Amino acid sequence: MHILFVHRSGSGQFAALIASLVAQGDEVTLITERPAPEQPGLRQLAYTVGEASTQHPALAATDYHLRTGEAVAELMTSLAASDPPDVVIGHTGWGGLLFARDALPDAALLGYCEYYYRSTGSDLDFGAAAPIPPAERQRIRMRNAAQLLALDTLDAAYAPTQWQRQQYPAAYRQRIAVCHDGIDTTLCRPDPEARFTLPDGRELAPGAPVVTFVARDLDPYRGYPQFMRAAALLAERHPELIFVAVGGDGPGYGRPREDGSLWREAMLAETGLADRVVHIPWLSYEAMVRLFQVSAAHVYLTVPFVLSWSLLEAMACGCLIVGSDTPPMREVVRDGVNGLLTPFDAPYQLAQRIEEALRHAPRMVPLRRAARETIRAGYERERCIDRQLGWIRRLAR
Incomplete structure (x- = not known):
């Protein structure tokens, strides 16, 4: 089985999952903007994001996501011709999955839903001493544009905590499972001899x-x-x-x-x-x-x-x-x-x-x-x- 991961920063939250798939003998490819250290059994394909094409402040993130989606889709198209993946697993927040369904129509898509930005009741206005300017609310809302388009094409999705899942719109929430990336409790343990x-x-x-x-x-x-x-x-x-x-x-x-x-x-x-x-x-x-x-x-x-x-x-x-x-x-x-x-x-x-x-x-x-x-x-x-x-x-x- 060929599993393709998409993440902006190396293997990111997928590091342990990638290691498990490699250990089981699956073919694993990672498309990333910032390659991780070389790992036996993991093929990495790096992309670059070109210069911004808009000066509108509310579109800065969307512009970056669009350029990311284009760069990732180009690599996906090459894979589709030479070594198509069976399953694609990617972070939904940075544009990497934006055109995945078009580039890999026969692959199953699984999205990692880390955070959905909200203009109220979340980090933006938490403890705010003054009203949030409308332009800032518009900017934060636009950050979700590419993520929403990607969510619409996914076969399945998951978030690391219940609260993070709850931030997503109700229309998508029912399709998002909850599963954390996991903590190594054999390494992270009490040790009275620690120094x-x-x-x-x-x-x-x-x-x-x-x-x-x-x-x-x-x-x-x-x-x-x-x-x-x-x-x-x-x-x-x-x-x-x-x-x-x-x-x-x-x-x-x-x-x-x-x-x-x-x-x-x-x-x-x-x-x-x-x-x-x-x-x-x-x-x-x-x-x-x-x-x-x-x-x-x-x-x-x-x-x-x-x-x-x-x-x-x-x-x-x-x-x-x-x-x-x-x-x-x-x-x-x-x-x-x-x-x-x-x-x-x-x-x-x-x-x-x-x-x-x-x-x-x-x-x-x-x-x-x-x-x-x-x-x-x-x-x-x-x-x-x-x-x-x-x-x-x-x-x-």
């Missing part, structure tokens, strides 16, 4: 008073400013605490600051925590797991948006989660059962909950165990991949 070495040489072990924060970038979407303000409150009362924040300095899912400074720089200037918070721009996956394994309290905050793998990996490691009471967090973390929840934009309450977690560590052990069991029961990688493989086999038939 994590800070850049200054200090070694941390389980039981150390360390509060952790991990995000791709240190941005407001993931609550970095709120974390830093809570850390400032705690630092005054608890000089023994060690704060570790992992994340890059890019704009992340939001936009750059209007003053041109980085969020890390701005929050260090505001809080004066340069000597108390250890900032690490990037960690290997193995090092990140070790950090989770030594964490006394792990802070995960998010506006209503895509749920991060890192939260689930931290839970699988038995972290005590202190998170935001926002969707889709509530789908995974239940306050007082497998973690602690607090309002998103309330640094004082966040500091209180972190303090509670540290002060009553023995009482938090059942929550840590429940967090891991939540991941094992609903997000364990092998089960998720088995389900996805079942879809592929049925679609191929």
Whole structure:
């Protein structure tokens, strides 16, 4: 069987699924804009997206999606003539599947539905202090244009969480199943012997008073400013605490600051925590797991948006989660059962909950165990991949 994947950034969310298909001896091809490292058994076809052809701000994303769809369709057409795939699996959000049905009319199409943008009741207007300008609402609505056209041609689709599925229009929602990408619970597990070495040489072990924060970038979407303000409150009362924040300095899912400074720089200037918070721009996956394994309290905050793998990996490691009471967090973390929840934009309450977690560590052990069991029961990688493989086999038939 020949399976074709389409993803803008290498294998992305499909990495484990691709590895399973390769291991089973299936032919696997990946069409991508940013090729992943070479992997035995995986053929990669790279495309390039030309220059933008429109200057209308509301059409910027649509223009990129159109050019992506054209580039991907050209590669698909070549495959159709030489080695047609049986099943195509692609991310619906970036235009890669826009013309898949035209280029590969005989292939089954399975879409990965990560996020449907909404102008109200979602990330755009969450906590907004002022009305959202009409032009911004129009821009965000237009971001879905190519995705909707792709959805109309799919044979099946799935989303990683129930909340992400619910963001899609009702007309398509009934065709979207729910299955996460999966978490490796054999690697992500509690380890009382774990050790994590800070850049200054200090070694941390389980039981150390360390509060952790991990995000791709240190941005407001993931609550970095709120974390830093809570850390400032705690630092005054608890000089023994060690704060570790992992994340890059890019704009992340939001936009750059209007003053041109980085969020890390701005929050260090505001809080004066340069000597108390250890900032690490990037960690290997193995090092990140070790950090989770030594964490006394792990802070995960998010506006209503895509749920991060890192939260689930931290839970699988038995972290005590202190998170935001926002969707889709509530789908995974239940306050007082497998973690602690607090309002998103309330640094004082966040500091209180972190303090509670540290002060009553023995009482938090059942929550840590429940967090891991939540991941094992609903997000364990092998089960998720088995389900996805079942879809592929049925679609191929």
